Amino acid sequence: MGEGQGEGGLHVETCYAFSMQFSVSPSVSDLLPALRVGILLVHGAENKKAHPEVAQLLRDSENGLRSRYTDETFKDAPHIVQFFAAHRAFGCNPKRYYPSHFALAKRVLKGGTLPSINTFVDLYNVLSLRHLLPVGGEDLDRCTGDIVLDRATGTEHFIALGETQNDPPEAGELVYKDQEGVLCRRMNWREADRTKLTQETVNAVLVIESLDSADPLAEILAELQALVMQFCGGTCETFLLDREHASREP
DSSP, rough: OEEEEOOOGGGEEEHHHHHHHEEEHHHHHHHHHHEEEEEEEESSOOOOOOOHHHHHHHHHHHHHHHHOOTTGGGSSSHHHHHHHHHHHHHHHOOTTTHHHHHHHHHHTTTTTOOOOOHHHHHHHHHHHHHHTOOOOEEEGGGGOOOOEEEOOSSSSOOOOOTHHHHHOTTTTOOEEEESSSSSTTTTTEBBTTTOOTTTTTOOEEEEEEEEEEEOOOHHHHHHHHHHHHHHOOEEEEEEEOOSSSSSEEE
């Protein structure tokens, strides 16, 4: 990794192992100045094996959420309120298109349980429930070129997870995208089928978003890294992106 200077004064970090750059556009930083994005890069991982311990972590995180909230009180949690406001800021109705952490928590607090998808996905769901923050990920080998969180032009290509038809974003919508199209629509609402994490994934990027300066985002990112290393192996790198700078964790 190397640190560089992006346009508009935003610092970015470049992963030379994957020959791609990760950044947040100035237009997004202007709209959401408190936004921080924690990024975990994983190289050479094993995602095929099922781990009973990870299934138990999911159950524990569900029970932990239920011990803190009900299906009504969680709606007033700061991390829910903050992301609802952020989605409204770029013209999205969060009551129709749920932020990912809201959708997970709602399902669990209504009495549901989360299915096991694969180890990467299960682990980022564990972290999302533990901290009530949006966490997601992409298969880096299926990404093309640099990855940026940006305002959509409305012409980008997007096929949602499990779908086959192109469903372009609306102009101004916050999206993660690469040179080929959108990786995730409405900031953290819906992943693309093209870059989804599967059992075959060996190189991945996992992303945690925060809008609260009090969040120990570096510690949460390190927590995710430790779980990935324990159950998937490989090598990991972490860094943070925000309005002013990005910092690499030792």
